[in-house]
Amino acid sequence: MNVRMARLGDVCEVNPRAPRDIADDTVVSFLPMSGVSEGGFVSIEELRTYKDVKKGYTYFERGDVLVAKITPCFENGKAALADKISSQLGFGSTEFHVVRPSPGVDAKYVFYLLWNDKFRAVAEKGMTGSAGQKRVPADLLKRLEIPLPPLDEQKRIAAILDKADLLRQKRRQAITLLDSLTQSIFQEMFGDVEAGYPTVKLAEVTHRITDGVHQKPNYTDNGTPFISVKDITTGRLIFEKCKFISQDDHQKYTKRCKPEKGDILYTKVGATYGRPALIDTEIEFSIYVSVALIKPDRKRIRPKFLNALMATDLVKSQANRCIKGIGVPDLHLDQIQGFRVPLPPLAKQVEFEAIVDSLELNSRLNDSSLQSLDVGFASLQHRAFSGQL
Incomplete structure (x- = not known):
């Protein structure tokens, strides 16, 4: 099927301006960056x-497509079709691009065009700005060449992708439920950990707390995985969308910072700071400066207990207090080392780990199913936007 190509800026309005006649008491929907999921929904x-949002926020309306423009939110896939917001008018983070389809262009079709790995790969190469604050420029969106079949065909494609994505959402919900169960069991076993057990500085129960390479590496098409914040923000170490470096660079970087199975990764830079992820694999990889590496002293604190502990409000509140000013959030290593953490008896930590092991077996089965669904969805997107669906 031959499909005509069009520039996105010719068939959609990018970052439309707000009307001038909005009354100050008009109720509007407001979406912070955290209000748009990496799963593609509000x-x-x-x-x-x-009155409260007319200055300093991005305007949009019901039916517009929102795409995060700043790293790492863009690379993580933060985007949504705002078709179910309560008010016709909306405002949100200034780090959103807004895409408004013209008549004859289906909004959901445009959303799926922009919410896919192929688009992100193209846009990532065109990002501008310094590390930690790179953004997708609006002009890149406007110049983007997109396939534009007739409206009925756009709707058909969007409906097929909707059904496929619904299956993925249900599988993710099952995984999220299992993950939340870990924290529930943690609370049940340890209760108010701060009041119930002696506390120590994190540095006292770890062999080392460091961070990854500080200079931007030379990326390669394949090689050794290179992990940054975007690869662990879900609370898991995920390699699917990571970058790669050469084996020589990896060996050089790991002389100072060598991630190993049982260590904890901890996000320290950017909006998603303060999130832990346990290294549960023997795969070798290097990490960027935005990620801290915590090596627990296993004779005093167990890795899975520490990972769950680092995700609690007790630790996150300490991280929050360390972040000051309006710049990019950046936890310093000495601040992380100084976190006060409770220390229950080792036997009780081991008991907790055994329960987590059982939950993780079920989680791995769900992960395997989700990976298959993700591969199928990516294949559907490729076929849909190349005229093969």
């Missing part, structure tokens, strides 16, 4: 008055 919506 997860948090607030209601505010226009």
Whole structure:
């Protein structure tokens, strides 16, 4: 099937301007960056008055497509079709691009075009700005060449992708439930950990706390995985979308910082700071400066207990207090080393680990199913946007 190509900026309005006649008491929907999920939907919506948001926020309307433009939110896939917001008018983070389809262009079709790995790979190469604050420029969106079949065909493609994505969402919900169960069991076993057990500095129960390479590496098409914040923000170490470096660079970087199975990765830079992920693999990899590496002293604190502990409000509140100012959040290593953590008896930590092991077996089965669904969805997207569906 031959499909005509069009520039996105010719068939959609990118970052439209807000009307001038909005009354100050008009109720509008408000979406912070955290309100748009990496799963491609609106997860948090607030209601505010226009008076409170008319300055310093991005305007959009019901039916527009929102795409995060700043790293790592863009690479993580934060995007959504705002078709179910409560108010016709909306405002949100200034780090959103807004895409408004013209008549004859299906909004959901445009959303799926922009919410896919192929687009992210193209846009990532065109990002501008310094490390930690790189952004996708609006002009890149406007110049993007997209396939544009007739409207009925756009709707058909979007409906097929909707059904496939629904299956992935249900599988993710099952995985999320299992993950939340770990924290529930942690709370049940240890209760108010701060009040119930002696506390120590994190540095006292770890062999080392360091971070990854500070200079931007030379990326390669394949080789050794190179992990940054975007690869662990879900609370798991995920290699599927990571970058790669040469084996020589990996060996050089790991002389100072060598991740190993049982260590904890901890996000320390950017909006998603303060999230842990346990290294549960023997795969070798290197890490970027945005990620801290915590090596627990296993004779005093067990890795899976520490990983769950680092995800609690007790530790996150300490991280929050370390972040000051309006710049990019950046936890320093000495601040992480100084976190106060409770230390239950080792036997009780081991008991907790045994329960987590059982949950992880079920989780791995769900992960395997989700990976298959993800591969199938990516294949559907490729076929859909190349005229083969």
